[in-house]
Amino acid sequence: MVAQPGKTPRRAPRQGRSKATFDAVLDAAAQILSHEGYEQMTTNRIAVRAGTSVGSLYQYFPNKESLVIALRDRHAEKMIEAFETIVASLMEAPLANAVPAIAQAMLASHNIDPELHANLNILVSHLGGGRRLVDKVEARAVVVTRAYLEARRDEIRPANVERASFILVHTVYALAQQAAHHPQYRSNPAFVNDVADLVLRFLTKDPAVT
Amino acid sequence: MVAQPGKTPRRAPRQGRSKATFDAVLDAAAQILSHEGYEQMTTNRIAVRAGTSVGSLYQYFPNKESLVIALRDRHAEKMIEAFETIVASLMEAPLANAVPAIAQAMLASHNIDPELHANLNILVSHLGGGRRLVDKVEARAVVVTRAYLEARRDEIRPANVERASFILVHTVYALAQQAAHHPQYRSNPAFVNDVADLVLRFLTKDPAVT
Amino acid sequence: MVAQPGKTPRRAPRQGRSKATFDAVLDAAAQILSHEGYEQMTTNRIAVRAGTSVGSLYQYFPNKESLVIALRDRHAEKMIEAFETIVASLMEAPLANAVPAIAQAMLASHNIDPELHANLNILVSHLGGGRRLVDKVEARAVVVTRAYLEARRDEIRPANVERASFILVHTVYALAQQAAHHPQYRSNPAFVNDVADLVLRFLTKDPAVT
Amino acid sequence: MVAQPGKTPRRAPRQGRSKATFDAVLDAAAQILSHEGYEQMTTNRIAVRAGTSVGSLYQYFPNKESLVIALRDRHAEKMIEAFETIVASLMEAPLANAVPAIAQAMLASHNIDPELHANLNILVSHLGGGRRLVDKVEARAVVVTRAYLEARRDEIRPANVERASFILVHTVYALAQQAAHHPQYRSNPAFVNDVADLVLRFLTKDPAVT
DNA sequence: GATGAATGAGATTTCATTCAT
DNA sequence: CATGAATGAAATCTCATTCAT
Known part of the structure; x- marks a missing residue:
């Protein structure tokens, strides 16, 4: 795996002071x-805040862009991991239990x-090769x-599973993000409930729920 | 509504050349x-692209930030106007007709x-007084x-109309935005259909749909 | 009298609206x-404050420098006129009366x-052909x-009248300027008295004054 | 003495390269x-003349104003130091010797x-907090x-020592400045003599001088 | 390696001056 | 003549990046 110059971290340090x-x-x-926003995110300020010097920063990242990309990737990794862990643990659970749990997890994340x-x-849409975090x-x-x-194809109503997945993921994702910005819905069980309802009613054949 | 100095356009140009x-x-x-993204949006390039000079730009906008804010406001105005027109025209229509139409409109917008x-x-989240376009x-x-x-309170299932509105708007909005980025769903009638379904099933008491 | 282009007012308007x-x-x-200082003195602000437009300003002054020079000249003219009037009226008065009166006049001016x-x-030292206002x-x-x-050569002590004049004028001038900046000496009769003393004691042969 | 942000040098450079x-x-x-005057004093020209880059200039001075203020302070410090050294060395000398020496010193400075x-x-009157260099x-x-x-109160004539000091300092200061601009008086012993006379005659009770 | 002073291209912004209306 | 929108050279200032120590 040769590091492409310019866009990737110079090296992924595994141990000790370097990693720190x-x-x-x-x-x-x-x-x-x-x-403080992107405008304030200068390499010098980053270094100071990190307790190092610009010079050291550039030891790990060939340029600012690569830093932003690394940031995106680390953040994405975290979220994906969390989400996949939850889903894995619910793989066997029935819809009515799994859906609220997943919704809850995504809201929490x-x-x-x-x-x-x-x-x-x-940010990354025009920077890191066009791939955004959402993507x-x-x-x-x-x-x-x-x-x-x-795996539950015959329990569910929508015929096109791919499209349904796309819709549901983005729906829950967006609502999670909005909730994070609205105090009255952040960590509000009724809200989580409604989101689960939204998803379940879309999925189930005979929604005699609640 | 007092104009905060520094954030609003310098003058409201009324006639001919100025407005142009x-x-x-x-x-x-x-x-x-x-x-081309924010990084490329320099005041000089804007002026050149606009066929004027930086000086003129600064005659109308006291600084770059105010320009971004004006951009946001104009764009928001356009979208709001479009949405409100649609909804107004559907005020009397029954749910089953109104919802797909509105979803369609938002996707189109x-x-x-x-x-x-x-x-x-x-952009505007850290710039213009913290109010984002979405907001x-x-x-x-x-x-x-x-x-x-x-107005249709007893036709619909959710008890908390405010929360339901919040959820639906953000859901459709987010899906519209995502669709815009995914060619296979952009202008895809099946997708619009699914979105309408999602909303209708959430709203209706007895979803004997499809 | 041909106007040298660049440094002098385009024309010295004598009458009516122009002069105004x-x-x-x-x-x-x-x-x-x-x-507000020189940095704030922009041609546009001047025009606005004057109740006209930049365009009109440039009708009377070919450029900013010429305006500054005109300002200097008008101010100098005023001061010179005031000073010469006083001195003329005291041409016949004896030293002991004339000196305090002149000092007083300069302080007032x-x-x-x-x-x-x-x-x-x-300002004008690097602008208007190197001639400063003081000059x-x-x-x-x-x-x-x-x-x-x-005219009083044998009443006075100093042999070199030219040098004496130089010294006295600059002394009184400087003290006048300083007094203007120090509230405790501005319009203070004791101060005027001291200045007159300073001059008289320098000039008179047998200073049995006070 | 708290550093007002924006008006003081960014850092007090202590060692080697920085100080240089x-x-x-x-x-x-x-x-x-x-x-060349203030108009010519642009930050870029300063940097070039100093053999550095604008960037370095702004590492030490947060803005142009702070640079001018630092300039004033350094210059003032130099002059004050020179003046105080002279006066200290003459503290014991009699008036007739001290005054010419001091006058000479100020002219020289x-x-x-x-x-x-x-x-x-x-420059600094409208820039640095209103305090001018003279002040x-x-x-x-x-x-x-x-x-x-x-210390010589009973050797001298003026009752109000404070006002006398004010007058004399400003007088000599102004004459020094004028002399600097007039070749015929710059470094002219007769001129220095006259200035000393002016001061001495004002101070002494019985000016049986010359 | 780590450091942070130095660099300078380039961004934002101002302002004297012109000129179409 | 008056107006003020338009111009753009030039000024101030920032910040990603380099490199001597």
């Missing part, structure tokens, strides 16, 4: 990006760092969801 | 922002300039939707 | 220069617009003073 | 200001860089002078 600095830089960047999430979303996270979520629905 | 320049600048900015929309969305457009959409649902 | 605008521009410039005076002083006003004052002292 | 750059910038600014001095004088240097000189005169 690498992460510190990424953390600092995440913090500034989410709390957005409370972590919604601002960072939002900022990363756009990465949601594409993966669609795959996982689709697998789950395929 | 003002609009040309906004158009140029929109164009560059959506096709996003095909106009999805990149501009996406870029504006983030403006969707808040208005929620109000309109809620009014419509209130 | 010309003066309004100069007044506005003086006002801004003395209250500086209370008119000390900030404008101070600002003009430097103009004080050079003239030296001439007048010298004439007065020559 | 810092000084080089100030020297370059002084040079341009005195020889103005020959160093009269243009810089003159330009700084005005700083002369205020200090008045204090020192007053202390000297207080």
Whole structure:
């Protein structure tokens, strides 16, 4: 695996001080990006916040863009992992139990760092080879969801499972993000309930629920 | 409503040449922002693209930020107007007809300039007084939707109309935006159908649909 | 008298509206220069303050420099005129009466617009052909003073009348300017007295004064 | 003494390279200001003249204004130091010896860089918190002078020592500045003599001089 | 390696001046 | 003549990136 010059981290340091600095830089960047916006995210400020120097920053990232991409990838990885773990654990559960649990999980995952999430979303569209954060996270979520629905194909109403997965993932995702911005819905059980209803009623053949 | 100095356009150009320049600048900015991203949107390039000079640009906008805000407002106005017109015309229609029509309208409205929309969305969160584009457009959409649902309160299932409106608006909005980015769903009648289904099944008491 | 292009007013308008605008521009410039400093004195602001348009301003002054020079000249003219009138009226008076009266007059003349005076002083040194305001006003004052002292050559102590004039004029001038900036000495009779003393004791052979 | 943000140098450079750059910038600014005037003193030219880059300049000075203020302060410090050294060395000397020496010193100190001095004088009046160079240097000189005169209170004529100090300092200061601009008086012993006479005759009870 | 001073291209913004209306 | 929109050169300032220490 040869590092393509320019877009990827110079190296992915695995151990000790190197790893610590690498992460510190990424953390600092995440913090500034989410709390103060992209305009404020200068390499010098990142270094200071990370407790290092610009020079060291450039030891790990060949340029600013690569840093943003690394940030996106780390964030995406976190979210994907969380989502896949939940879904895996619910693979055998029936729809009526699995759906609210997944919805809940996705809502929770957005409370972590919604601002960072939002900022990363756009930023990378014109930076990192056109692939946005949503693309990465949601594409993966669609795959996982689709697998789950395929396994239940005859329990569910929609004929086109792929399209249904796409719709549901993006719906829940968007609502999670919005909820994160609206205090009255953040961590509101009734809201989670409604979201689960929305999904279940779309999926089930005979929605005599609630 | 007092104009905060520094954030609003310098003057409201009323006649001929002025108005033309003002609009040309906004158009140029929109164009560059959506096709080339924020990093490329420099005041000089905007002026050149608009067929004017930087000086003229600064005659109408005290700084770059105010320009971005004006862009957001103009775009929001357009979308809101479109949405409200549709809903108004459907105020008397029954759910089963109104919902698909509205969904269709929202999807259509996003095909106009999805990149501009996406870029504006983030940009303004750390710039213009913290109000994002979504906030403006969707808040208005929620109000309109809620009014419509209130009028049909006993036809619909959800008890909390406010929350239902919030959920539906953001769902359709998000799906519209995503569809704009996915060729296979953009202008796809089956997709529109599914979205309408999603909404209708959530709203209706006895979904004897399909 | 052909106008040299570039440094002199386009024309010295003698009558009616022209003269009024010309003066309004100069007044506005003086006002801004003395209250807000040179950096703030832009041609546009001058025009607005004067109640005209930049276009009209450029009808009377070929460029900004010529405006500053006109300002200096008008101010110098005013001061010189005041000074010469006083001295002329005291030509026959004895030293002990004339000196305090002149000192008083010079002090008074500086209370008119000390900030404008101070600002003009430097400004023009690199602008208007190197001649500063001081040069103009004080050079003239030296001439007048010298004439007065020559007429009393045998009443006074200093042998070199030219040098004495130079010293006295600049001394009184400087003290006037300083007094304008120090509330405790502005319009303070004891201060005027001391200044008169300073001059008289320098001039008189047998200073049995006070 | 809290550093007001925006008006003070960014950092106090202590070692080697930093200090050298810092000084080089100030020297370059002084040079341009005195020889070519404020209009020519652009940050880029300063940097070039200093043999650095604009970037470095802005590493030490947050903006142009702070640079001008630093310039004023350094210049004022130099003059004050020179003046106080002279006066201290003459503290015990009798009036008739001290006064000419001091006058001579002040005249000399103005020959160093009269243009810089003159330009700084005005410039800072509207820039650096309203305190002009004169204010700083002369205020200090008045204090020192007053202390000297207080010690000789019964040798001297004027009752109000404070006012006398004010008058004398400003007189000599102004004459020094003027002399710097008039070749025929610059470094002219007769001129120095006259200035000393002026001061002595004002101070002494029985001026049986010359 | 780590550091942070130095670099300079380039971004934002101002303002004297012109000229179509 | 008056107006003020338009112009664009030039000024101030920022920040990604390099490199001597």
